[in-house]
Amino acid sequence: MLSITSQYLARFRRLDAGDGTPVLLPVTGAQRRFALVRAMDPHGRPDLVPMFFAFPRGTVDPVRLAAAANRLAARHPVLRARPTVLRGTPVLRLERPQVPVIQETCAPGEDAATVLRRALGRWAPEGAPLRLFLVPDGPEGTEEVLAVVLDHSACDGQSLARLVEELGAGYDEGASAEGPAPADVAAELAAYQDAVLRQLDAEERAGAPEAMAYWGERLRTVCEQDPVARPEPLSPGAPPSGSATLRIPAPSDGVPFPELLNACRAAAAVLYGAGQVVPLGYPWGGRPAGAAPVLGCFLNTVVFPTATGDAPTASATAAAWWDDLDHAATPFDAVVHAARAAGSGWRGRLDGMLTVDDTRRQPPLRLGGVTGREIHVDGRAVRGPFAVSVSQGPELRLRMVWDRAALPDHAAERAFAALADAVRTPVPTAG
Numbered sequence: 001m002l003s004i005t006s007q008y009l010a011r012f013r014r015l016d017a018g019d020g021t022p023v024l025l026p027v028t029g030a031q032r033r034f035a036l037v038r039a040m041d042p043h044g045r046p047d048l049v050p051m052f053f054a055f056p057r058g059t060v061d062p063v064r065l066a067a068a069a070n071r072l073a074a075r076h077p078v079l080r081a082r083p084t085v086l087r088g089t090p091v092l093r094l095e096r097p098q099v100p101v102i103q104e105t106c107a108p109g110e111d112a113a114t115v116l117r118r119a120l121g122r123w124a125p126e127g128a129p130l131r132l133f134l135v136p137d138g139p140e141g142t143e144e145v146l147a148v149v150l151d152h153s154a155c156d157g158q159s160l161a162r163l164v165e166e167l168g169a170g171y172d173e174g175a176s177a178e179g180p181a182p183a184d185v186a187a188e189l190a191a192y193q194d195a196v197l198r199q200l201d202a203e204e205r206a207g208a209p210e211a212m213a214y215w216g217e218r219l220r221t222v223c224e225q226d227p228v229a230r231p232e233p234l235s236p237g238a239p240p241s242g243s244a245t246l247r248i249p250a251p252s253d254g255v256p257f258p259e260l261l262n263a264c265r266a267a268a269a270v271l272y273g274a275g276q277v278v279p280l281g282y283p284w285g286g287r288p289a290g291a292a293p294v295l296g297c298f299l300n301t302v303v304f305p306t307a308t309g310d311a312p313t314a315s316a317t318a319a320a321w322w323d324d325l326d327h328a329a330t331p332f333d334a335v336v337h338a339a340r341a342a343g344s345g346w347r348g349r350l351d352g353m354l355t356v357d358d359t360r361r362q363p364p365l366r367l368g369g370v371t372g373r374e375i376h377v378d379g380r381a382v383r384g385p386f387a388v389s390v391s392q393g394p395e396l397r398l399r400m401v402w403d404r405a406a407l408p409d410h411a412a413e414r415a416f417a418a419l420a421d422a423v424r425t426p427v428p429t430a431g
Helices: 004-015 030-042 062-075 112-121 157-173 182-206 209-218 255-273 315-326 330-342 409-424
Strands: 048-056 081-086 091-092 101-103 130-136 143-149 241-249 277-284 299-307 354-358 374-375 386-392 395-403
Touching: 004 091, 004 182, 004 209, 004 330, 030 081, 030 091, 030 182, 030 299, 030 330, 048 112, 062 101, 062 130, 062 157, 062 182, 081 241, 112 130, 112 143, 143 157, 157 209, 157 409, 209 330, 241 409, 255 277, 255 299, 255 315, 255 386, 255 409, 386 409, 395 409
Parallel strands: 101 130, 277 354, 354 386
Antiparallel strands: 048 143, 048 374, 081 091, 130 143, 241 395, 277 299, 386 395
């Protein structure tokens, strides 16, 4: 039987008739996951990756910024492509670079965070995958906030540093600078196509029968969970999500990833009760050998069945995680198929997400010699019941956000406390 990746490639190749229609690009398993997630969302909402930077008011020239962003999109195919589903097949359709710089204003009593939450909430999926929003922070504020926002199908967290660096460099070139030469655009497109095809080839091998058997058995008991206690309906105007953050001194070599997974198990036990098997996702992987470092060819989402009972130890979590890494390249939709074939009722929704980054690899956005101060905009809609992000650097920053329509604040705050306690006092792991 053909693997899911082989079936996808066969369907894709039947789409491009070579008759002069707009260029279609295939998508990787990681990108197909976002098409699956959007299809399961009743409102068809996209996943967004936003970055927010505060600048002294009047710093950012919108014309100069738009020129830099559109030169960036001309260079990188994925930043001028539109995710779409054609005859049931997810693809990217290449378009002309059209990166908008949307200038918003604050009504009396509003701040930039309120305006940006509203702007991102009305994001239209069919538009440009990269969009910029510029908002003065309140009528009398001394700052303005620039939001650099991407559709997640175009970019992952590891690509953000490169994007920020290139956007700043393009801004310094000025509004009248020429775009990339046609030969450079063609070379970048060829590199992107080559990287994606190499990735799909790796995913085809990773979807072999033995990998499907592994994931089927691994996820057979996984089932999407309902929280232990559902909250009352949100009051009108209440933010759709809650958040909690903790900064603590960082160990010299950071916190090992299995310990963070085990800490998420403690949080899941509070939220879903003991004895459950909760699907937790995390990004992992690397580029296929020989692939160019293009934007848009990025990490797979691996599923970790987080048991919430007392029996699994930190050592067991680490051992299971190491075993999973041997099959981490199996594309997400193939993993879902394997689980369902093994008898699981899991449809592919993740009840938790863990991401980890190194703050020392995140350059600030500099525009015209002025460095922006990265900030958070809380209260935005989030995908799934809860998500944990960990930033490792000179200090360790733990952050958890949750969907307040699914989880009451008091339960989420207790879960975050359990997470933080587990990170502060990890149980020694074997090996």
